[in-house]
Amino acid sequence: MTNFDIALAQFRKNRGAVWCVRGVLLLLLLATYAPLLALDVPFWTDLGGGSSFPWFSSLFDPRVFGERVDLFFNLLMGTLPLLPLLWRRPRRIARWQRIAAWAALHAALFLGVDSVRQKWRTQPLDYAQQVHAAGASALFPPVAHHPGKRDSRYSLTGPLSRGHTRAGSGAEGSGSPRPYFILGSDNLGNDVLTRLLYGTRISLTIGVLSVAIYLLIGVVLGAVAGYFGGWIDDGIMLLTQAMMTIPFFFLLLFLIAVRPKTGIYDIMLVIGIVSWPTVLRLVRGEFLKQREIDYVVAARSLGLSNARIMFRHIVPNSLAPVFVSATFGVAVAILAESSLSFLGLGDPEAPSWGQILKIGYETRPIGTHLIWSGGLAIFGLVLMINVIGEALRDALDPKLRK
Amino acid sequence: MGTYIVRRLLLMVPTIFLISAINFAIINAAPAPRLSNVGADGIFDKSASAEANEGEFIFRQTFALDKPVFWNTRYALEDGEILWRVSTFLRPWELPKDRRAHRDTLIDYGRTIIPHLVRIAAAAAEGAPPEAWAEDYARRWEEARGRWMAAGRPPDASVTWPPPPEPPPFDAAWCARLARYALDRLASNAPRRPLFAYGEDVTDAVLEANRAIRREAILLRSIWNDDAATDLEKAQRWREWYEGRKGEWEYSPRDKLEMFLGDTRFANFWDKLLSGDLGTSFKHRKKVWTLIFERLHISLTLSFGSLMLAYLISIPLGILSAVTHRSMADRITSVALFALYSLPTMFLGVLLLQYFALKLDWAPVSGFASADYAQRTVLSKLADNLGHLALPLATMTVGAIAYLSRIMKSGLIETVRSDFVRTARAKGLSEFVVVMKHAVRNSLIPIITILGASLPALIGGSVIVEYIFGIEGMGKLAFDSVTGRDYGVIMGINILAAVLTMIGVFLADLCYAIVDPRISYR
Numbered sequence: 001m002t003n004f005d006i007a008l009a010q011f012r013k014n015r016g017a018v019w020c021v022r023g024v025l026l027l028l029l030l031a032t033y034a035p036l037l038a039l040d041v042p043f044w045t046d047l048g049g050g051s052s053f054p055w056f057s058s059l060f061d062p063r064v065f066g067e068r069v070d071l072f073f074n075l076l077m078g079t080l081p082l083l084p085l086l087w088r089r090p091r092r093i094a095r096w097q098r099i100a101a102w103a104a105l106h107a108a109l110f111l112g113v114d115s116v117r118q119k120w121r122t123q124p125l126d127y128a129q130q131v132h133a134a135g136a137s138a139l140f141p142p143v144a145h146h147p148g149k150r151d152s153r154y155s156l157t158g159p160l161s162r163g164h165t166r167a168g169s170g171a172e173g174s175g176s177p178r179p180y181f182i183l184g185s186d187n188l189g190n191d192v193l194t195r196l197l198y199g200t201r202i203s204l205t206i207g208v209l210s211v212a213i214y215l216l217i218g219v220v221l222g223a224v225a226g227y228f229g230g231w232i233d234d235g236i237m238l239l240t241q242a243m244m245t246i247p248f249f250f251l252l253l254f255l256i257a258v259r260p261k262t263g264i265y266d267i268m269l270v271i272g273i274v275s276w277p278t279v280l281r282l283v284r285g286e287f288l289k290q291r292e293i294d295y296v297v298a299a300r301s302l303g304l305s306n307a308r309i310m311f312r313h314i315v316p317n318s319l320a321p322v323f324v325s326a327t328f329g330v331a332v333a334i335l336a337e338s339s340l341s342f343l344g345l346g347d348p349e350a351p352s353w354g355q356i357l358k359i360g361y362e363t364r365p366i367g368t369h370l371i372w373s374g375g376l377a378i379f380g381l382v383l384m385i386n387v388i389g390e391a392l393r394d395a396l397d398p399k400l401r402k
Numbered sequence: 403m404g405t406y407i408v409r410r411l412l413l414m415v416p417t418i419f420l421i422s423a424i425n426f427a428i429i430n431a432a433p434a435p436r437l438s439n440v441g442a443d444g445i446f447d448k449s450a451s452a453e454a455n456e457g458e459f460i461f462r463q464t465f466a467l468d469k470p471v472f473w474n475t476r477y478a479l480e481d482g483e484i485l486w487r488v489s490t491f492l493r494p495w496e497l498p499k500d501r502r503a504h505r506d507t508l509i510d511y512g513r514t515i516i517p518h519l520v521r522i523a524a525a526a527a528e529g530a531p532p533e534a535w536a537e538d539y540a541r542r543w544e545e546a547r548g549r550w551m552a553a554g555r556p557p558d559a560s561v562t563w564p565p566p567p568e569p570p571p572f573d574a575a576w577c578a579r580l581a582r583y584a585l586d587r588l589a590s591n592a593p594r595r596p597l598f599a600y601g602e603d604v605t606d607a608v609l610e611a612n613r614a615i616r617r618e619a620i621l622l623r624s625i626w627n628d629d630a631a632t633d634l635e636k637a638q639r640w641r642e643w644y645e646g647r648k649g650e651w652e653y654s655p656r657d658k659l660e661m662f663l664g665d666t667r668f669a670n671f672w673d674k675l676l677s678g679d680l681g682t683s684f685k686h687r688k689k690v691w692t693l694i695f696e697r698l699h700i701s702l703t704l705s706f707g708s709l710m711l712a713y714l715i716s717i718p719l720g721i722l723s724a725v726t727h728r729s730m731a732d733r734i735t736s737v738a739l740f741a742l743y744s745l746p747t748m749f750l751g752v753l754l755l756q757y758f759a760l761k762l763d764w765a766p767v768s769g770f771a772s773a774d775y776a777q778r779t780v781l782s783k784l785a786d787n788l789g790h791l792a793l794p795l796a797t798m799t800v801g802a803i804a805y806l807s808r809i810m811k812s813g814l815i816e817t818v819r820s821d822f823v824r825t826a827r828a829k830g831l832s833e834f835v836v837v838m839k840h841a842v843r844n845s846l847i848p849i850i851t852i853l854g855a856s857l858p859a860l861i862g863g864s865v866i867v868e869y870i871f872g873i874e875g876m877g878k879l880a881f882d883s884v885t886g887r888d889y890g891v892i893m894g895i896n897i898l899a900a901v902l903t904m905i906g907v908f909l910a911d912l913c914y915a916i917v918d919p920r921i922s923y924r
Contacts, residue, residue: 239420246421246424246896247903248862253865253880254893256884258428338746342748343865344885357748368756386740390740
């Protein structure tokens with residue numbers, strides 16, 4: 001049994017953590033298949049000219065899904081089912097090669113579609129109104145709302161209710177059906193449940209990508225510092241010390257302030273740039289421990305290059321603590337993003353969970369449903385990730401093994 | 403111990419240096435403000451003067467952003483470069499972003515380009531711009547035409563499309579344009595920029611300097627605005643003015659060295675920082691220091707208050723749950739604490755505000771003190787502050803309690819298993835004495851180490867709490883400065899918070915040594 005298998009077995013014993021992994025996977029599925037659940041475009045409709053299937057083409061329409069994140073997940077709807085298939089077979093090919101091929105396929109699809117999709121515009125229609133007016137039949141997703149198509153007539157609708165028809169609000173007699181809001185609507189008339197669903201995409205993306213960015217910086221710098229030692233180590237550690245001394249959130253704010261505009265990519269980048277010191281310290285510590293161990297000495301005596309020894313031999317052996325820290329890092333990144341959105345410093349267009357909470361705060365005391373839905377979403381995801389991180393730490397710690 | 407303290411204090415110097423360097427790097431990444439828009443004709447666009455946007459101007463002046471980053475070689479500018487920039491700006495077929503970039507560079511060059519402009523204006527007014535310009539003009543026309551054809555449209559609505567097959571003739575009209583633009587830049591550039599000062603900085607010397615600048619500006623603009631004079635006469639009169647004060651642009655080797663190293667963003671930044679000047683907030687019209695110190699006590703009350711509270715609650719809580727380890731009560735508290743640890747500050751804060759302040763009306767909704775604070779007695783003042791602080795403190799403390807008590811618990815559990823505790827038990831000491839006297843003291847070490855590490859998060863976390871509860875502390879100031887792009891204030895807060903954290907970490911390390919006599923500092 002390899003070390004990894006032992007850790008996995010340990011991890012599986014922690015039933016709470018296993019449930020949390022399932023919960024996060026469920027959220028990933030919800031994020032990926034959000035358009036199946038919530039979109040204001042019907043799967044099928046008959047608007048006079050025979051049957052049409054506008055839902056499918058709208059997935060790639062830049063006017064329905066303007067953000068690249070959404071396109072990425074929309075394509076994932078098609079490619080994700082391939083992953084479990086490729087996990088087991090074909091046996092001839094190594095698993096990592098199968099997964100890499102899958103990732104390459106997805107990336108190629110994403111880049112290809114992204115570059116040509118500006119020309120694929122469908123006619124933007126308010127399908128709900130069209131269908132209602134024509135008395136036609138249509139099959140909508142269960143929640144017939146778009147995450148960003150606001151309608152101020154229905155602002156701040158309570159949960160489990162239809163949009164209000166106050167006199168003068170313009171909602172009555174306009175010929176459009178009154179939409180139903182399961183979790184209520186925000187001040188602009190967006191459906192909260194839809195925004196929560198699509199917000200999952202943003203939270204997960206931010207969590208994973210910003211951690212990837214800082215892992216890259218932290219592992220490389222930490223490896224260099226720990227392997228070479230001496231003045232390089234001193235210099236890097238001094239910089240790390242300085243970075244760790246500046247309060248994380250202030251540094252984040254400063255970087256956000258100097259960006260001309262903040263999209264979600266800027267936020268990922270900024271979180272990535274600010275958070276590397278913890279990883280660096282872990283990697284450096286492992287390198288200091290391992291660089292005198294026999295296998296490294298052997299590799300060196302074989303005449304391998306420094307880079308090869310560092311990244312092919314020592315880094316794989318020192319990833320366990322980094323792995324744990326990265327798991328917690330995802331939670332921290334998600335929290336940081338939603339804090340920024342809460343403060344109104346995030347992407348104003350993106351349906352981020354923090355933004356829902358922010359609107360709830362701003363429309364207090366009416367927006368209680370916004371506070372609970374946005375806050376519980378953040379809390380739930382962060383809690384699950386923290387439980388997983390905790391379980392990973394225990395599983396990877398040989399002292400705690402029974 | 404003494405040497406250790408000295409070494410730690412000495413190590414603070416490079417750390418502060420690096421903290422400031424990081425801030426300097428970020429300030430440099432600030433977007434260059436668009437000083438001007440290029441009008442259709444450009445030359446008479448009065449918004450070209452940098453005074454158009456005072457806030458950005460003050461910002462650029464404070465951080466010397468119109469200067470090069472590390473070294474300044476503007477004493478060695480050449481006529482050719484200035485001519486190139488001016489004429490690029492004048493060519494309507496260049497891309498608007500290039501034209502704007504060249505104009506902004508010229509504005510940044512400031513007074514240093516005056517001798518060159520005088521020469522260019524004189525030559526162009528005589529109708530004889532340097533030969534190089536004609537060649538350059540033809541070549542760049544061809545390049546620009548290639549770009550247009552590739553893009554399928556002209557870069558500027560004022561340019562004809564499709565472009566004529568031959569480069570437009572180079573003629574006297576263009577010389578006049580060049581001369582007039584050079585003269586216009588002279589009119590807006592020749593005076594030194596006024597010094598901006600607020601509050602205590604407005605001294606007689608500053609006022610006098612600004613008056614001198616204005617007098618000079620009026621003199622120069624009057625030449626430019628004299629409609630009776632031709633361009634040639636204007637250039638002549640400029641030349642006379644320039645000859646009279648030529649010395650200002652003749653640099654001795656010493657001047658050059660001073661300019662090369664001293665007149666840069668880098669030098670300016672450190673000069674300001676070392677003299678303790680963090681600049682002026684252009685939003686509040688106050689010194690950054692004043693702004694911060696007006697609010698520092700509020701933030702410190704919040705962060706130290708919550709730190710104290712967190713330690714006071716979490717140490718007994720940790721001990722309790724370690725002693726009752728694996729019992730039902732311990733399991734429930736552990737799960738609850740873990741959940742609280744993951745509870746986002748903003749969610750908790752908004753919930754507390756919503757239910758305790760707005761619905762139940764148990765606590766004030768916002769602020770640090772009531773409106774009638776000044777009229778209250780001392781005790782009532784204190785009660786008022788405490789009332790206002792209750793919810794923010796609770797918000798800040800809950801996460802810390804969850805975190806600290808978990809560390810305390812795991813530390814104590816480990817200590818209880820160790821040999822010396824077993825010995826204490828074997829001696830027949832009561833369980834209470836064993837735990838409280840022997841074990842607890844040793845398990846305090848990790849929780850004290852964490853004090854230093856948790857300070858940055860605590861100070862940073864105040865942003866959200868102060869935002870939610872409308873408390874005018876340092877965090878709120880930072881937030882307001884981010885939305886108002888008041889970079890100087892954010893940088894000041896950043897540096898100050900970092901220094902405070904550094905001191906906090908240092909003190910925590912000292913406490914560490916006091917609690918654990920095994921630790922010797924060499």
